Amino acid sequence: MRRKNFYIVSDGKLKRKENTIYFENEEGRRPIPISAIYAIYALGSLTVTSKALSYLAKEGVCVHFFNRYGFYEGSFYPRESLVSGEVVVRQAEHYLDRDKRLYLAKAFVEGSIMNMARVLRKNGEDDTEVISALQALSEAEKIDEVMGAEAIARNAYYSKFDTILKNMKFERRSRQPPENEANAMISFGNSLLYSAVLSEIYHTQLHPAISFLHEPLERRFSLALDIAELFKPVIVDRLVFNLVNRKVVTESDFDDRFNGVLLNENGRKKFVKAFNERLEKTVKHRKLKRNVSYQRLIRLECYKLVKHILNAEKYRPFVMWW
Amino acid sequence: MYVIIAYDVNVERVNRVKKFLRQHLNWIQNSLFEGEITPADLEEIKMGLKKIIDEDEDMIVIYRLRSADAMKREVIGVEKSSMEEVI
Numbered sequence: 001m002r003r004k005n006f007y008i009v010s011d012g013k014l015k016r017k018e019n020t021i022y023f024e025n026e027e028g029r030r031p032i033p034i035s036a037i038y039a040i041y042a043l044g045s046l047t048v049t050s051k052a053l054s055y056l057a058k059e060g061v062c063v064h065f066f067n068r069y070g071f072y073e074g075s076f077y078p079r080e081s082l083v084s085g086e087v088v089v090r091q092a093e094h095y096l097d098r099d100k101r102l103y104l105a106k107a108f109v110e111g112s113i114m115n116m117a118r119v120l121r122k123n124g125e126d127d128t129e130v131i132s133a134l135q136a137l138s139e140a141e142k143i144d145e146v147m148g149a150e151a152i153a154r155n156a157y158y159s160k161f162d163t164i165l166k167n168m169k170f171e172r173r174s175r176q177p178p179e180n181e182a183n184a185m186i187s188f189g190n191s192l193l194y195s196a197v198l199s200e201i202y203h204t205q206l207h208p209a210i211s212f213l214h215e216p217l218e219r220r221f222s223l224a225l226d227i228a229e230l231f232k233p234v235i236v237d238r239l240v241f242n243l244v245n246r247k248v249v250t251e252s253d254f255d256d257r258f259n260g261v262l263l264n265e266n267g268r269k270k271f272v273k274a275f276n277e278r279l280e281k282t283v284k285h286r287k288l289k290r291n292v293s294y295q296r297l298i299r300l301e302c303y304k305l306v307k308h309i310l311n312a313e314k315y316r317p318f319v320m321w322w
Numbered sequence: 323m324y325v326i327i328a329y330d331v332n333v334e335r336v337n338r339v340k341k342f343l344r345q346h347l348n349w350i351q352n353s354l355f356e357g358e359i360t361p362a363d364l365e366e367i368k369m370g371l372k373k374i375i376d377e378d379e380d381m382i383v384i385y386r387l388r389s390a391d392a393m394k395r396e397v398i399g400v401e402k403s404s405m406e407e408v409i
Contacts, residue, residue, distance in 0.1 A: 001346055002358040007408045020344040023409055030409060035346050036357065273408050 003038035005196075005279065005295075007272045009265065013047040014040075016055045037061050039199040041192065043070065043268060062202050064195035069262050072191035075198055075221070077208070084205035090309040091210045104212035104308070104315065105143055108229050109150045110134065111317025115233040116157040118320040123164045123241065129156035146213065150229075157233070166245045177260025182240065184254060184261045185271060189236035190228070192275050197231070197298055198224040204302040227301055230318050235294055239271075239278050248274065283322055324387040325364060326356040329371075331380035338374050339382075343367070348405050358390060 008014070012025030021037065023030045034055065040063045042048075048063070056063060057078035065073040094100040113134055117127035133153035140146045154173075161170040161182065170182040178184040198221050201208045211222035213229065243249040253267025263271060282291040285300075292300070301318050308315035329339055330353065343349070346367050347357035359367070364386075371382055387393050 001348075001363060002360070004407050010409055018341045018344070020341075030404065031344055031349055033344060033346055033348060033357065035363070036348070269408060276407055 001033055001036040004036055005039050005041065005199075005276055006032060006037060007041045007043060007276065008046055009043045009269050009272065011044045011046070013049070014052045015049045016052040019055070021052060021055065034059055039064065039195070041195060041272070042066065043272065044068075060202070062195075062199045064198070066191065069258075070188045070191070070268055072194060075195065077198070077202060077221075080202070082203065082205050087205040087306060087309065088207045088210070091207055094309050095210050095212060095216065101212050102141070102143065102146070104226075104305075105146045106137060106140065107315055107317045108213045108226050109137055109146050109153075111230045111319055112150065112233070113137065113153045114317075114319040115230060116153060119233045119237055120157065120160055122238075123160075125160045125164060129159075132156075143213070143215075164241055164245075167247060167250070168244050174260070177258060177262070180261050181249075181251065181254050182244065184263055185240045185243070185249065186236060188263055188268070188271060189239060189275060190232060192272070193231060193236055194224050194228050196279060196295065197228045200295070200298045200302055201227070203299065204306060206302055206306060227298065227305075230301065231294075231298060234320050235275075235278055239274055243271065243274055286321060323361065323364070324356070324358050324390045324393065326354070326385040326387070327367075327382065328354050328385075329375075329380070329382040331375050331382070335374055335376070335380065339371065342370050342374060349403050351402050 008023060010025060010027070012023055015022050015024065019034065021032045021034055023032060037056070037059070039061060040056070042063060042065045045068065046065075053063075053076065056076070060078055060081055062078065063076035065075065067073050094104060113130060117130045120127040120130060130153050133149050133156065136152055137146065137149035140149055158170070158173050165182055168182045169180055171180065173186070174180070174183045175187055178187050198208060201221070201224055206223060208221035208223050209216055211226045214222040214225045216222050249267055249270055253263060253270060255262050255264040279295040280293050282293045283297075284290070285292045297318060304313070304315055307313040325347070327343065327347065329336075331339055336353075340349075343355045346359070346363065347355035350356055364384075368384070375382065
């Protein structure tokens with residue numbers, strides 16, 4: 001069966017019985033055919049039996065866990081079935097070699113800047129300020145400077161958010177915790193996107209912890225952060241504009257009893273549903289000449305990276321063409 | 323493609339058919355499964371079913387549709403199983 005992402009927002013238990021995965025709680029039992037699962041996002045408080053986990057591992061299903069505030073906690077990343085020593089060695093080489101690493105880091109930021117500009121233009125905003133960060137990027141000689149160029153673009157980009165968002169204030173990007181509703185949605189969306197990218201990396205030979213733009217830290221799959229940069233504006237930010245301006249998500253979907261503002265259960269449900277629809281939405285691919293989903297675009301980006309590190313084809317970042 | 327599979331098999335084998343189909347398709351109600359699959363999946367399902375059933379006695383019907391959009395689905399009464407991805 002076509003594999004789908006499942007998002008478990010309710011509390012309950014995931015178990016295996018007779019080669020089928022079941023989700024159970026007081027409200028009932030929901031069978032999920034194993035061959036229909038691509039990845040699982042656990043957003044409620046979820047109990048998983050070891051039998052279920054080993055069955056999911058056998059089928060190569062990643063499980064991403066979020067805490068009750070919707071923050072990413074970690075992933076169950078099953079033993080890899082696609083292993084290529086060569087890819088991992090080359091990947092490390094592209095990290096260790098200063099010029100090679102700089103090339104990839106710049107490519108990620110360039111793609112990210114171009115996508116931010118595309119999103120602004122799509123919303124009828126001026127993108128010259130964002131584009132001008134490309135100048136600083138081309139002059140960058142160190143990773144810090146690349147990061148700096150990205151920060152310039154991002155500030156210019158975020159300064160337009162208040163004119164695009166009709167029913168909510170944005171003010172500035174705030175994290176840990178988000179200060180207002182718009183920021184809460186962006187944070188939640190980014191952590192969902194990070195998990196989605198990680199699921200795609202799992203299905204390639206790439207090593208998830210060797211990254212180029214972000215420093216490969218311990219305890220973090222930082223390659224997912226690199227690739228997610230390209231897709232944040234295209235997937236998450238556009239989704240937030242859409243949900244806010246069409247009044248799908250409103251003030252009642254948030255909870256501000258903490259220091260910051262967070263989506264409540266109902267809000268999270270709405271957001272996750274819209275996020276999944278977006279991942280499954282298709283666009284016509286120019287080179288492949290067929291329709292591909294946004295999720296597939298992330299996978300294609302991984303394949304392009306593999307080709308680059310194996311010296312088969314130079315990596316050019318994904319830029320929204322529609 | 324989208325398939326709908328209905329079966330009428332001897333009680334001795336009915337549970338094995340159900341267990342097998344549960345791995346691949348969504349359970350809708352007794353003796354009825356459906357779901358989006360690839361042609362290769364369908365061959366796999368057909369082979370699996372042939373191994374379980376007695377072809378002289380049991381019957382399985384497979385309806386093949388181009389996609390889920392090609393059908394109009396309507397439920398009267400209580401829907402026994404949901405296919406939503408957000409649980």
